[in-house]
Amino acid sequence: MDRLVCVTSWGTQKEPGNPKLMEYLLKPLMMAGFIHDMALMERMLMETKLNYTVVRPPGLKNGE
Numbered sequence: 001m002d003r004l005v006c007v008t009s010w011g012t013q014k015e016p017g018n019p020k021l022m023e024y025l026l027k028p029l030m031m032a033g034f035i036h037d038m039a040l041m042e043r044m045l046m047e048t049k050l051n052y053t054v055v056r057p058p059g060l061k062n063g064e
Contacts, residue, residue, distance in 0.1 A: 004052040006045065008038040010057060 006046055045052050 002051060004045070004050050006041065006052065007057065008042060009035060009056060012042055021028045021052065025031040 042054055045054065
């Protein structure tokens with residue numbers, strides 16, 4: 001395997017540009033379980049020697 005590509009989610013890491021609504025309402029109340037798991041996966045990848053890419057799309061759409 002040359003490269004591992006993982007699709008996680010927008011908002012797995014707290015960053016200055018994240019909307020306050022996301023950080024203080026949506027993440028803790030509605031998305032806590034899966035966001036936590038995706039963030040854990042990202043941290044585990046960073047500790048390996050694998051060649052990887054993490055994609056954090058805010059939304060995937062089929063079409064325009």
